[in-house]
Amino acid sequence: MPLQGPYPERGDMIEFFRPAYKHWGVYVGKGYVVHLSDLTGLSSLSSAFGGWVIVKKERLQDVANGDTYRVNNKDGKNRKPYSTEIIVMRALKEVDEKKEYSLTSHNCEHFATELRYGEGFSDQVTDAVTYTAAGVAFALVAAGIFAGVAYGNQKNRRQRE
Structure with missing residues (x-):
């Protein structure tokens, strides 16, 4: 398992290091992460220029797909996250929802920060x-x-x- 650092806890943001970009999701426990995936079921750049994505709950190892990943809660020192229960509840509520995607304003990092902090950035x-x-x-x-x-x-x- 190409994990860098500590194993994630529920509500943690997960940063996946892809060859040309970083993919983001939120760990919801029991080995699962909620993240944006293109409509083909891949967390890839196929939607990079806009379009639609779907929110998926998938096994952490499957989302990593051999790539390195780590817990990265980003601005935890400057922004107050929701409680773990709220983060996980918000993430699970989004599963199977179809969402508009934009590389610059509605990407997977925006999605994960919105779930954790209530502000997509x-x-x-x-x-x-x-x-x-x-x-x-x-x-x-x-x-x-x-x-x-x-x-x-x-x-x-x-x-x-």
């Missing part, structure tokens, strides 16, 4: 936006430096002429 989305913004800012600064150097070189050439 996704650090994957926030980090992607931050990295993209940082990349754009870097490109703009680099372009500005390049333009400044080119202007300085052109000015120096004119002064020599």
Whole structure:
């Protein structure tokens, strides 16, 4: 079993490390996790660009499917979670529900944080936006430096002429 760290307790958020992304679910006890799955029954990227997913209750090992996973309750220090009983009850109530999916606003991480904290958020989305913004800012600064150097070189050439 590719578990990192302690075994989950009821109500814990589980982070699954997929090759290209992270998948999230909530542990509901007795070896089961509640999570979003695409309509084919796979917790994959096939719904990454929108569409519909279904909430599934499945064995933790089956959801992990050989990938590493760990307990990651994320903002437990900054946000107060619901009680374990409420988290598990909310998760189980969602099983077999069909939900609209959006990579940026309604993904599996949003789903798990909503169940645990009552607020859906996704650090994957926030980090992607931050990295993209940082990349754009870097490109703009680099372009500005390049333009400044080119202007300085052109000015120096004119002064020599």
